[in-house]
Amino acid sequence: MPASDKTPPARSTPVRTTGPARTQVRPATEGWTQKKDAEGRPLLQFASPKRGKPPVHLADMTPEERIAKVKELGLPGFRAKQLSTHYFTHYTSDPAHMTDLPAEQREELVGGMLPPLMTEVRRLTTDRGDTIKFLWRLHDGALVESVLMRYPGRITLCVSSQAGCGMNCPFCATGQAGLTRNMSTAEIVEQIVRANRAIADGELGGKRASDHSMERVSNIVFMGMGEPLANYKRVMDAVRVMVAPQPNGLGMSARGITVSTVGLVPAIRKLADENIPVTFALSLHAPDDQLRDELIPVNSRWKVDEALDAAREYFEKTGRRVSIEYALIKDMNDHAWRADLLAEKLNARGRGWVHVNPIPLNPTPGSIWTSSDVDVQNEFVRRLNDAGIPTTLRDTRGKEIDGACGQLVATTEDEAAAAAMA
Ligand code: SF4
Numbered sequence: 036m037p038a039s040d041k042t043p044p045a046r047s048t049p050v051r052t053t054g055p056a057r058t059q060v061r062p063a064t065e066g067w068t069q070k071k072d073a074e075g076r077p078l079l080q081f082a083s084p085k086r087g088k089p090p091v092h093l094a095d096m097t098p099e100e101r102i103a104k105v106k107e108l109g110l111p112g113f114r115a116k117q118l119s120t121h122y123f124t125h126y127t128s129d130p131a132h133m134t135d136l137p138a139e140q141r142e143e144l145v146g147g148m149l150p151p152l153m154t155e156v157r158r159l160t161t162d163r164g165d166t167i168k169f170l171w172r173l174h175d176g177a178l179v180e181s182v183l184m185r186y187p188g189r190i191t192l193c194v195s196s197q198a199g200c201g202m203n204c205p206f207c208a209t210g211q212a213g214l215t216r217n218m219s220t221a222e223i224v225e226q227i228v229r230a231n232r233a234i235a236d237g238e239l240g241g242k243r244a245s246d247h248s249m250e251r252v253s254n255i256v257f258m259g260m261g262e263p264l265a266n267y268k269r270v271m272d273a274v275r276v277m278v279a280p281q282p283n284g285l286g287m288s289a290r291g292i293t294v295s296t297v298g299l300v301p302a303i304r305k306l307a308d309e310n311i312p313v314t315f316a317l318s319l320h321a322p323d324d325q326l327r328d329e330l331i332p333v334n335s336r337w338k339v340d341e342a343l344d345a346a347r348e349y350f351e352k353t354g355r356r357v358s359i360e361y362a363l364i365k366d367m368n369d370h371a372w373r374a375d376l377l378a379e380k381l382n383a384r385g386r387g388w389v390h391v392n393p394i395p396l397n398p399t400p401g402s403i404w405t406s407s408d409v410d411v412q413n414e415f416v417r418r419l420n421d422a423g424i425p426t427t428l429r430d431t432r433g434k435e436i437d438g439a440c441g442q443l444v445a446t447t448e449d450e451a452a453a454a455a456m457a
Contacts, residue, residue, distance in 0.1 A: 057366065057370050058366040059366065059367070059370075060364075060365070060366040060367045060403050061329060061367070062205045062206065062326075062329040062330045062367065062403075063205060063403060064205045064211075065402060065403065065404065067211050069203060069205055070203065070213065076332070076335055077203045077205070077332035077335075078203055078213075079201060079202065079203060079332055079333060079335075079336070080201025080202075080203070080213055080214045081201060081265055083197075083214060083216045083217040083266070084214065084215070084216055086175055086177075086215070086216045087174070087175050088219070089152060089173065089174050089175070089218075089219045089221070089222055090150035090151075090152070090174065091150075091221075092148070092149060092150055092152060092219075092221035092225075093115075093118060093119065093122060093148045093149055093221070094122070094220060094221035094224040094225065094228075094273075094276055095219060095220045095221045095272075098115070098119075098283045101115035101118070101119065101148070102115045104147065104148065105118070105144070105148065108140075108143065108144055108147050108148075109140070110137075110140060110144060114136065114144065115148075116282060116283075117133070117135055117136060118133075118136075118144070118145070118148050118149065119282040119283055120281070120282040121133050121149075122149060122228060123228070123281050123282050123283070123284060123285050123286075124281050124282055126228050126229075126231045126232040126235060127232070128145065128149040128151070129145075130142050130144075130145040133145065151174075152173070152174065152219075152221055152222050152225045153171040153172060153173055153174075153179075153222065153225055153226075153229070154171065154172045155169060155170070155171060155229070156170040156171065156172045156178065157169075157170045158170070160240075163240055163241055164239065164240020164241060165184065165185040165239065165240050165241030166182065166183065166184045166185070167182070167183045167233065167238070167239060168180060168181075168182045168183075169181050169182070169183070169226075169229070169230070171226070171229075173198065173218070173222060175216075177198035177199075177215045177216060178198065179195040179198050179218065179222075179226075179259070179260050180195055180259055180260060181193060181194050181195060181226040181230065181259055182259065183230045183233065183234075183239060183252070185239055185240070185241040185242070189253045189254050189291075190234065190239070190250060190251070190252050190253050190254070191252070191253070191254040191255070191256060192226065192227055192230045192252045192254070192255055192256075193256045193257075193258050193259045194223060194226045194227065194255055194256070194257055194259050195218065195223075195226065195259035195260035195261055196217075196218055196223055196257055196259070196260070196261040196262070196263040196266050196269075196270050196273075197214060197215075197216070197217050197218055197260060197261025197262065197263075197265065197266050198214075198215035198216050198217075198218060198260065198261070199212050199213055199214045199215035199216075199260065199261070200213075200214055200260060200261045200262055200265075201213055201214035201262070201265060202262045202265070202297055202331075202332065202333055203332045204297070204330070204331055204332065205329070205330070205332075206330070206362075206364075206404050209260045209261070214261075214265075217261075217265075217266040217269060218261070218266065218269065219269055220269045220272040220273045220276065223269065223270065223273035224273050224276050224277065224285070227252055227255065227277065227285060228285075230252050231251045231252055231285075234250050234251055234252070235249075235250075235251070252287075253287070253288075253291055254291040254292070254293070255277065255287070255291065255292045255293065256293045256295065256316075257270065257292075257293065257294050257295055258293070258295050258316075262296060262297060262299065262333075263294055263295065263296065264294070264296040264299040264302035264303065264306070265299060265302075267302050267305065270294070271306075271309060271311075274289070274292060274294070274311060274313060275311070277289075277292060278292070278311065289311050289312045289313050290312060290313070290314060290355075291314075292313045292314065293313065293314040293315070293316050293358070294306065294313050294314070294315055294316070295315075295316035295317070295318055295358075295360065296316075296317060296318065297318050297331050297333050298317060298318070298319075298331065298333055298334065298337050298341075298342035298345075299333065299337070300336075300337040300341050300342060300345045303315070303317075303342070303345040303346065303348075303349060304345055304348060306349065307345075307348055307349040307352040307353060308352065312353055312354075312355050313355075314355060314358065315346070315349045315353075315355060315357050315358070316357070316358040316359070316360050316392075317342060317343075317346045317357060317358070317359055317360065318331070318360040318362075319339070319342070319343075319359050319360065319361055319377075320360070320361055320362055320364075320368060321339070321368045321373065322339060322373055322376040322377040322380055323339065323373065323376060324338050324339050326367070326368060326373075327339055330367075330368065339380070340380070343380055343381070343384060344384070346359075346389070347384040347385065347388060347389075350388040350389070351388075356387075356388060356389060356390060357388060357389045357390075358389075358390060358391075358392055359377075359381070359389055359390070359391045359392065360392050360394060360429075361377070361391055361392065361393045361394065362393075362394045362396055363393050363394065363395055363396065363406070363407040363411070363412055363415060364396055364403075364404060364405070364406075364407065365396075365403075365405045365406060365407045365408065365411070366407075367403065369407040369411050369412070369415055371414055371415065371418060373415075374414070374415045374416075374418035374419050375418055375422070377391070377419065377424075378418065378419050378422030378423075378424050379422075381424050382422060382423065382424070386423060389424065390424065390425040390426065390427070391419050391424055391425070391426040391427075392426075392427060392428075392429040393412065393415055393416060393426065393428050393429065394428075394429045395407065395412055395428060395429075412428065416428060
């Protein structure tokens, strides 16, 4: 829908493009060189490089396929449901725990249906123990991470959807090495099952002593490694497994699942047609193409207005309010006029359809990728709120252990630890 067709703002929003001169820091990589294409633009990688496929797992199959596979292994179809219950309800793949399966065929059945997908290489835990960052090694040695966080009233897992990433954002450690490969549906789901196992084993801290409830992951954010919409089919199949009622899936609420993207417009449109009411988040980080072209290279394919139009369409089709993610970076994208421009662009597309989550970066002395001053952050938020856009600064808990979105990367140490385990 062209912007001119949109509902006009309920009240005019002053746009200040001039004013006291503020420094404009331009995006640039630090300590690494961005790969470029033949035209000298940052290289974008959409296709997953060919690598050995991960083993096929129960979570990759539909319930019907699970029954067929169990029969193929020489057992009656109802065993598929028992296996699904062990995996999706008890979070186990250990044959020793499956005493309801015939002892003589148990190993073979479990080996065929629940093959090992990932090995825990290491975990980092905050002092309070209420945040855990897991580093996983996949069957082919690729490393991915997930971050488990306890908040009041919810437990959130930030999951990876790709090993590496092909979007080449200059601020992002994950993108540096490019895309290693797409993760399979089961590899995405396994991150949740393993997190649920850790919670069931009492490994996530912060639970009140008086609370004896059974806990599990309630919220998923696809803000770990990778661009989820670049691995569309497997991510959506994983979402279907997450929302399928137990024992065929994890029985989670779609509303608690946030799918985020840097702006792959055709995939946003496809997502809107799926009829699964997930929360949709657009990582915008700049309202003007001039800056966003450099900050988010995929902007060279789909511009700010196209991404916002697709986000608005998502709201229209699903009725779900869209989140705009905006990392505030000192003197790069935190100018007051950018807050005004963002408000203008959002209001031009109607009211009540969107909220903005500015994300303060960590202070990093000497880096251009550092946090905005607190008064600048507050001014940015105030301007959006005053223009009628609900805006809240986001919690950046994961950053305490270097696990927040866009910072997920396997360090050399992690690589060494994985190699030692191989
Ligand atoms: S910020 Fe996200 S989309 Fe960009 S390179 Fe990093 S993981 Fe990929």
